[in-house]
Amino acid sequence: MGIPVQALVLKKWWDLSVEDVPDPVMGSAEVLIDVLATGICGSDIHGFTGENGRRVPGQVMGHETVGTITRIGADAGMFGLSIGDLVTVNPVIGCGHCENCLEEQDQNCPDKVVIGVAASYSSAFAAQMAVPAANVVVLPATMPVAYGALVEPLAVGYHALRRGGCSASDRVLVVGGGPIGQACVLAAQRLGAAAVVVSEPDRHRRDLIELLGAAAIDPGIGDPSELPGRVATALGRRPTIIVDAVGVGATLETAFACAPIGAVIVLVGMGSIRLDLAAYEISVKERSVVGSFCYDPEEFRQTADWVGTSPPALAHLIDQHVPMDSAATSFTALARGESRASKILVYPNVATGPVPGDLR
Known part of the structure; x- marks a missing residue:
């Protein structure tokens, strides 16, 4: 065993503590990474509060x-990695031999492990982590370091729009302007959608959406029955793809209310474990409801390549950069709804004080 590393440990629900943990044990096909920045995801907040049952006390999320990269395993040389490479990590680890994995659909592997979710992995809210070399994607050293922590959520949005079949002929409504909604906006633009509009009640998030180049509508203004017409006006016609980036009863109702006959509704938000569906709204109107969870390996790589070009829109996505000892406060503020931040990055190798500019 080497020198312990610091990590943000989920002690119990609503309680995170910076502690020394054993240094990661690196396998021969793995690499050791010094973690520079890790974003707080909505699923991390749900894990912090204990509401979704997908995290356990004692783990590092x-x-x-x-x-x-600081070390490379003896059997990891085939992946073309070098010590010092700036990298991001695809957290979805498939079994490698099932039908889905062989078709590069690791996200559908029945035995997959997700870094940050599985308690067996000491994950990215730590100064160091060991990960399979096959899941590592090299980034340009010239890009802003912080952008690398955006690859994973942006890949979620990209997969969602691809699941919806987005193309240049589509007009897209995104319900919810949080981090995943923002990722869906950028994905629709990457795929050439004719127009994109977002329904979002929070003014701060609507302003951000407009900075990304999409129209933003406050669903709380006027009679709710007028919302479909307002969406159609903003898009130039009714939407062909509706993405629910929140995943609660009210947002799914909004999606159905705005969906014309034959539309595709993509459910990527995970705000509720169970949702009621109006069955006739699907069958009689021949709509398609499509589930979307994460991404396949190629979509992750494509998104990393895109992020590596430093698109100007990415400068708007990160609200705060915090050291390790401020992370628990940020988690609590987000969970209580006291923070309006869309994306907060934690810097595990910065114990306290301001985060240096060259890490951002």
């Missing part, structure tokens, strides 16, 4: 990350 975190999966939206960027870092540098």
Whole structure:
């Protein structure tokens, strides 16, 4: 065993503590990464509060990350990685031999492990982490370091729009302007959608959406029955794809209310474990409801390549950069709804004080 590393440990629900943990044990096909920055995801907040049952006390969470390689396993040389590479990590680890994995659909592997979710992995809210070399994607050293922590959530949005079949002929409504909604906006633009509009009640998030180049509508203004017409006006016609980036009863109702006959509704938000569906709204109107969870390996790589070009829109996505000892406060503020931040990055190798500019 080497020198312990610091990590943000989920002690119990609503309680995170910075502690020394054993240094990661690196397998021969793995690499060791010094973690530079890790984003706080909505699923991390749900894990912090204990509301979704997908985290357990004692674990180290975190999966939206960027870092540098410090050691390479003896059997990892085939992946073309070098010590010092700036990298991000695809947190979805498939079994490698099932039908889905062989078709590069690791996200559908029945035995997959997700870094940051599985308690067996000491994950990215830590100074170091060991990960399979096959899941590491090299980033340009010239890009802003912080952008590397955006690859994972942006890949979620990209997969959602691809699941919806988005193309240049589509007009897209995104319900919810949080981090995943923002990722869906950028994905629709990447795929050439004719127009994109977002329904979002929070003024701060609507302003951000407009900075990304999409129209934003406050669904709380006027009679709710007028919302479909307002969406159609903003898009130039009714939407062909509706993405629910929140995943609660009210947002799914909004999606159905705005969906014309034959539309595709993509459910990527995970705000509720169970939702009621109006069955006739699907069958009689021949709509398609499509589930979307994460991404396949190629979509992750494509998104990393895109992020590596430093698109100007990414400068608007990160609200705060915090050291390790401020992370628990940020989690609590987000969970209580006291913070308006869309994306907060935690810097595990910065114990306290301001985060240096060259890490951002």
